[in-house]
Amino acid sequence: MSSDPWGRVDETGTVYVRTADGEQVVGSWQAGSPEEALAYFERKYEGLVVEIGLLEKRVKTTDLSAKDAQTAVDHLREQVDAHHAVGDLDALRARLDKLVALVETRREERKAQRAKQSDEARGAKEALVAEAEELARSDQWRAAGERLRSLVDTWKGLPRLDRKSDDELWHRFSHARSAFSKRRKQHFAQLDAQREEARRTKERLVSEAEALSNSTDWGPTAARYRDLMSEWKAAGRAQREHEDDLWNRFRGAQDVFFAARSSVFAERDAEQTENLKLKEELVTEAEKLVPVTDLKAARAAFRSVNERWEAIGHVPRDARPKVEGRMHAVERALQEAEEAEWRRTNPEARARAEGLTGQLQAAVDKLRSQIEQARGQGNDAKADKLARELEGRQALLDQALKGLHEFGG
Known part of the structure; x- marks a missing residue:
């Protein structure tokens, strides 16, 4: 007969394990010596120790579900209770009992965590719905549309709530997106x-x-x-x-x-060469107004230059693009300064545009009256000269009307 602190083998080859409830039959061994029998069943015990240790590690360090963990514990407990191993089986039972308590603790922790995540997800989705409903009333079609698409991506990344709550919030969210899409479609159809x-x-x-x-x-x-x-x-x-x-x-x-x-x-017009010289002098004068530092003074100065410019008449055709291009560059610089000023003070800019338009309209009307009078008196030369001046003034008026139109006038 052979024995160790946790088991023994009797003369018939029956192997026993010692437990708190007394000796339990492990099995029968006929293939070798009693020492080999004990060694075999001790290895089975070490296998149980390793399996329990691995399960303990999985429960503590992984997201193993409570259900799967309990199933694994029950499976190991069956093996321990079967007494097919030699070792401190009571210690293994105690470890399994602790593991059951740990699994239950983890179950409660995860339940609380899920509840917290659900509350957070609910709050996040309610915030998304509120923002979507606000965006549904927006006329910023591009920015609001892009933001709504971003909100959809955010929604997809959030956990689901209970079906009823999730469906209700999604219905509001989807309705807001549909309302915005409908308004945008109507707007662009009208446009x-x-x-x-x-x-x-x-x-x-x-x-x-x-x-x-x-x-x-x-x-x-x-x-x-x-x-x-x-x-x-x-x-x-x-x-x-x-x-x-x-x-x-x-x-x-x-x-x-x-x-x-x-x-x-x-x-x-034989005077065109002289006209070119005069206009070049004027455009040089106008170019000194750029960059614009005092818009009001620059505008007045340019108006003076432009009036003299229009009074001069035509220049040679081949020189016209260059000299007019220089003048237009100054005019564009003034327009850009006016636009910047308008963006700052819209009502004032509009009032100034209306005033300028009125002045130019009055000047154009006056010139037309003078032309009619000259024609009536048979003074065609004077009428032709006034007509050239009228052309310039009318161009300025057209530009002013364009600017006024851009203000919404």
């Missing part, structure tokens, strides 16, 4: 309709402008082109893919007419 109407109007204006481009009836045709330009500005913008092409055709037709008219005028 498309307006742009389509603008396109049809501008097609008509382009057709008339092209038909007039070869006219040699200089005065009435120039006046009609000014009217067409006013109608063009009042029509609004067409679709982007049409606007530039229509404008190029419209402007091209005018350029053909005004280039031909300028050529005729250039042949008539």
Whole structure:
């Protein structure tokens, strides 16, 4: 017979393990010596020790579910209770009991954690719904649309709530997105309709402008082109893919007419070379206004320069783009300064634009009256000179009207 502190083998080969409840039969061993029998069943005990240790580690360090952990504990307990190993089985039972308590603790912790996460998820989703409902009333179509798409991604990353609560919040969230999409669709449908109407109007204006481009009836045709330009500005913008092409055709037709008219005028006007010299002096004077530091003074000074500029008359055709380009560069700089000032003080800028438009309109009306008077008196030379001045003033008026239109006027 052979024995150790936790088991023994009797003369019949029966192996026993010692427990707090007394000896329990482990099994029968006939294949070798009693020492080999004890060693075999001690190895089975060490295997149980290793399995319990691994399970303890998994429960403590991984996200093993309480259900799976309890199943594993029950399986090991069955093996321990079967008494098919030699060792301190009572110690193993005690470890399994502690493990059951730990699993229960972890179960409660996870339950509390899930409840906390659910509360946090509910708060987060309620915040998303509130923001979506606020965005649904926005007219910032691009920014609000991008933000709503971002909110959807955020929603997808949040845990689900109970089905009833989650469905209710999602319904509000989805309804807000649908309401925004519907409003945006209606807005752009209306905008498309307006742009389509603008396109049809501008097609008509382009057709008339092209038909007039070869006219040699200089005065009435120039006046009609000014009217067409006013109608063009009042029509609004067409679709982007049409606007530039229509404008190029419209402007091209005018350029053909005004280039031909300028050529005729250039042949008539022997003073154009002197005019060029005078305009170069004026544009040099105007260029000193840039960069603009005192908008009011610069505007007044430019107005003075421009009035003298318009009074001078035509310059040689080949020199015109360069000298006018320099003048336009100064004018653009002033316009940019005015736009910046307008953005700061819209009502004041509008009032100034209306005042300038009124002054220019009065000047244009006065010139037209003077031209009619000169024609009536048979003074065609004076009328022609006044007509050239009127052209310049009218161009300024058109520009001022354009600016006023941009204010929403």
